[in-house]
Amino acid sequence: MNSLGRGELVRITLSLTVVCAVGAAVLGGVYVATERYRLAAARTTERAALTDLLGLGVSDRVLVVRQEFSPAERRVHYRATPLEGGATTHLVFTLDGALAARETEPAPVAGAPAAAEASGLVPLGRLFVGLRDDRPFAFTLEGETAGYKTRIRFLIALDDSFIVRGVRVIEHAEDPGLGAEVATAWFGGQFLGRDAAGLEAVDVTKAPMPEDWSRALAQLERTPRDTWTKAHGDLMARERTQPIYAVTGATISSRALTDGARATVSHFRRRWALLAPYLGGT
Amino acid sequence: MAGIPLTVDRGPAAPPPIHQLLLNGILSENPVFRLALSLCPAVAVTTTVWNGVILGIAVLLVQVLSSSTVALLHGRIHPRVRIPAYTIIIAVWVSAIDMALAAFTPALYAQVGLYVKLIVAFAIIISRLEMFASRHPLVPSFFDGLGMGLGFLFALMAIAAFREFLGAGAILGFRVLPQKPLLFFALPAGGFFTIALFMALFNAMERRKGGGAKRPAAGGHAMAIALLAGTALLAGHGEARAAAQAIEGVRILAPDHVRVVLAEPLADASPANFRWTAASAPDLPVAVREVKAEGGGRYLLALDGRVDPGGRYRLEVADPPLGRDVRPSAWSLLFGIVLSSALINNFVFTRYLGLCVFFGVSRKRETAVGMGFTFAAVMLLSAALSWALFTFVLKPLTLGFLQVLVFIGVVAFLVQMLDTILKKTHPELHKKFGIYLVLITTNCIILAVPLLNAEANSGPAESLALALGSGTGFALALFLMSCAREKVELARVPESFKGLPIAFLLAGLFALAFMGFSGLDFMR
Numbered sequence: 001m002n003s004l005g006r007g008e009l010v011r012i013t014l015s016l017t018v019v020c021a022v023g024a025a026v027l028g029g030v031y032v033a034t035e036r037y038r039l040a041a042a043r044t045t046e047r048a049a050l051t052d053l054l055g056l057g058v059s060d061r062v063l064v065v066r067q068e069f070s071p072a073e074r075r076v077h078y079r080a081t082p083l084e085g086g087a088t089t090h091l092v093f094t095l096d097g098a099l100a101a102r103e104t105e106p107a108p109v110a111g112a113p114a115a116a117e118a119s120g121l122v123p124l125g126r127l128f129v130g131l132r133d134d135r136p137f138a139f140t141l142e143g144e145t146a147g148y149k150t151r152i153r154f155l156i157a158l159d160d161s162f163i164v165r166g167v168r169v170i171e172h173a174e175d176p177g178l179g180a181e182v183a184t185a186w187f188g189g190q191f192l193g194r195d196a197a198g199l200e201a202v203d204v205t206k207a208p209m210p211e212d213w214s215r216a217l218a219q220l221e222r223t224p225r226d227t228w229t230k231a232h233g234d235l236m237a238r239e240r241t242q243p244i245y246a247v248t249g250a251t252i253s254s255r256a257l258t259d260g261a262r263a264t265v266s267h268f269r270r271r272w273a274l275l276a277p278y279l280g281g282t
Numbered sequence: 283m284a285g286i287p288l289t290v291d292r293g294p295a296a297p298p299p300i301h302q303l304l305l306n307g308i309l310s311e312n313p314v315f316r317l318a319l320s321l322c323p324a325v326a327v328t329t330t331v332w333n334g335v336i337l338g339i340a341v342l343l344v345q346v347l348s349s350s351t352v353a354l355l356h357g358r359i360h361p362r363v364r365i366p367a368y369t370i371i372i373a374v375w376v377s378a379i380d381m382a383l384a385a386f387t388p389a390l391y392a393q394v395g396l397y398v399k400l401i402v403a404f405a406i407i408i409s410r411l412e413m414f415a416s417r418h419p420l421v422p423s424f425f426d427g428l429g430m431g432l433g434f435l436f437a438l439m440a441i442a443a444f445r446e447f448l449g450a451g452a453i454l455g456f457r458v459l460p461q462k463p464l465l466f467f468a469l470p471a472g473g474f475f476t477i478a479l480f481m482a483l484f485n486a487m488e489r490r491k492g493g494g495a496k497r498p499a500a501g502g503h504a505m506a507i508a509l510l511a512g513t514a515l516l517a518g519h520g521e522a523r524a525a526a527q528a529i530e531g532v533r534i535l536a537p538d539h540v541r542v543v544l545a546e547p548l549a550d551a552s553p554a555n556f557r558w559t560a561a562s563a564p565d566l567p568v569a570v571r572e573v574k575a576e577g578g579g580r581y582l583l584a585l586d587g588r589v590d591p592g593g594r595y596r597l598e599v600a601d602p603p604l605g606r607d608v609r610p611s612a613w614s615l616l617f618g619i620v621l622s623s624a625l626i627n628n629f630v631f632t633r634y635l636g637l638c639v640f641f642g643v644s645r646k647r648e649t650a651v652g653m654g655f656t657f658a659a660v661m662l663l664s665a666a667l668s669w670a671l672f673t674f675v676l677k678p679l680t681l682g683f684l685q686v687l688v689f690i691g692v693v694a695f696l697v698q699m700l701d702t703i704l705k706k707t708h709p710e711l712h713k714k715f716g717i718y719l720v721l722i723t724t725n726c727i728i729l730a731v732p733l734l735n736a737e738a739n740s741g742p743a744e745s746l747a748l749a750l751g752s753g754t755g756f757a758l759a760l761f762l763m764s765c766a767r768e769k770v771e772l773a774r775v776p777e778s779f780k781g782l783p784i785a786f787l788l789a790g791l792f793a794l795a796f797m798g799f800s801g802l803d804f805m806r
Contacts, residue, residue: 012360019359019367020691023374024684030378031683037385045388069564076565095565122564144562149627171392175632176329177449177468267563 053157054130067124145260162196179253185220209245307429314437315484320404321637325473334442342431349415349427405724474790486778529606544579561594616747623751630759631793636727650764654757656718665749668732
């Protein structure tokens with residue numbers, strides 16, 4: 001049992017190698033077969049979230065703006081591409097906010113997007129601009145914040161006067177029943193209707209949420225947002241100046257999302273002030 | 283010889299009839315409630331029924347496909363390497379199903395993704411391959427796999443339905459009660475309690491029928507594999523530090539002040555000469571309101587926004603051009619990772635991983651300590667190796683889809699290698715630790731750490747810190763649990779709760795206690 005013949009050694013090596021090789025080949029095949037669908041599904045999900053958050057109509061379009069910082073040249077790059085694909089407007093700004101370059105790049109060949117990752121650019125999140133008759137009418141910002149467990153990724157939608165249209169958590173690993181509650185419409189609904197200045201000053205409280213407001217927010221999960229906003233206008237007006245009520249037992253997660261939303265919106269406003277003239281805004 | 287303990291050995295008898303095989307899996311040998319195998323997902327993903335269903339189906343498919351594959355390959359795999367070969371077969375099916383789920387059910391997959399990959403380390407699957415599929419032809423193996431898979435699915439659904447109803451007041455995602463009756467059951471501690479109740483119920487049923495299978499306890503002694511751990515620790519040394527030329531130190535003083543120490547005083551100490559940015563928005567400086575010279579090269583900056591001592595920033599001076607990244611020192615960061623993965627996010631009590639081994643070897647303090655040491659050492663080695671392979675091979679070649687296969691391969695390789703080496707060089711050490719080595723392959727933590735590292739794109743120091751923290755955390759959990767269980771041995775426990783059910787209740791209490799570490803923050 002302790003000594004292995006040479007033939008046996010070869011057999012051992014051979015059987016393991018064959019198992020590994022066949023396994024890797026099978027996986028390669030599955031990867032090629034499923035990757036397409038995974039990407040398509042991801043795109044569909046994103047598209048659906050955007051349609052809802054931006055309140056897109058049939059004839060509206062969406063501009064995806066990729067924001068990147070290049071530490072080496074100390075420039076900020078913005079690449080704006082229609083969601084459906086097409087030519088990219090590439091804007092480069094200096095750190096003082098002066099336009100350094102502006103060019104139009106033709107639509108890339110399908111299947112080679114992540115070229116920028118290799119070139120040492122720091123991603124600053126994406127921005128989705130809803131265009132109606134070529135004028136921006138709503139925005140969705142991609143944000144990230146350090147939650148209680150891991151990072152929480154979220155989208156926050158604003159209308160053209162920077163009033164919050166919706167907050168949606170798209171990725172998190174918070175505890176079910178506690179931190180995970182910040183991903184519900186009940187929690188996100190508290191941000192609805194707040195303007196940028198209000199959001200800048202908003203605080204988080206551990207005080208219990210008023211009964212009627214809680215009941216109203218609970219319906220948000222099943223009601224279209226516009227219907228809900230109409231029905232609860234007076235409650236929203238009352239709560240707009242109140243702090244965000246933390247999820248019971250999950251103050252850290254609640255504060256994290258609130259801080260993240262505040263920072264994301266404030267960053268967006270400063271960047272949009274530069275971008276607006278070149279992307280159809282004012 | 284490398285058998286997997288913690289299983290019921292039924293020997294190479296003629297296969298029982300098909301309906302018996304199916305029933306066995308669901309009831310009398312239910313993998314979760316009776317065999318107490320693959321417990322991690324039973325706690326982790328069962329907060330809603332849908333999560334339980336999707337993971338249950340994934341396990342069912344993996345079990346049936348792997349069992350069939352092994353039965354088909356009967357006699358073609360060299361017996362010496364059959365365990366690694368089985369592991370690879372499982373890893374292939376797991377990865378394939380993982381990719382398929384990610385592609386076709388993305389919403390559900392987002393909730394259970396990590397656990398689908400961890401199926402590789404589920405003891406139930408490999409133990410069925412070893413105990414059944416390798417000794418029987420295709421058809422009985424298929425049905426044995428199906429029975430086990432169905433049993434697992436049934437167990438997950440039962441636990442999930444119970445927890446979803448009590449924890450969220452919902453059934454299959456539909457709110458049926460106006461409020462949450464007992465939020466406690468949605469928490470990890472509640473998961474442990476639920477399983478304890480179900481196990482006690484199954485025990486009571488089995489006792490009524492008269493006699494049930496007894497699980498053999500994994501035994502063994504413990505001394506010092508600390509040498510190994512020491513070598514691995516040394517590998518974690520040597521963190522490079524970015525040097526700044528003239529900004530010698532930056533100290534963040536909450537809420538909105540920063541003290542800067544320069545080698546020499548600045549000619550221009552006006553606020554406009556300083557630029558302060560957060561690492562997350564390097565293009566948007568935070569305005570400096572006021573600069574107060576404190577003599578020498580020391581300045582106190584008052585900022586127009588809050589700063590967080592645990593955050594990452596960059597300070598720049600325009601004239602003369604200087605710059606320095608401000609972040610918590612590498613050591614305090616690593617210390618933070620180690621402590622947080624050992625206490626706040628303890629893998630056993632808050633991420634519910636490694637439970638099978640945890641319950642298997644926490645009966646005696648000696649075995650617990652032995653397992654703890656062995657595990658921490660192998661964890662560090664495998665995390666280092668996995669990190670290197672992922673960073674230098676898989677990522678550049680965009681072979682990310684092979685990660686499960688590669689990571690489990692690394693573990694299997696390390697375990698087999700240590701096993702062989704120890705046996706030849708230190709037979710007495712091997713006698714003590716050999717059994718734990720083999721068990722490590724079925725501890726999902728060992729796979730979860732490289733997977734989490736790969737997902738977070740961690741550097742070498744962070745990867746090792748997570749490995750060290752989770753290894754220590756596991757050892758700590760084992761030690762605490764074994765102390766408590768030794769006491770419980772002497773207590774009067776209701777008959778149906780004896781053994782694992784009471785252990786689960788204990789684990790639930792520990793999980794509650796560990797929630798107390800939640801607010802801990804080392805940076806502030």
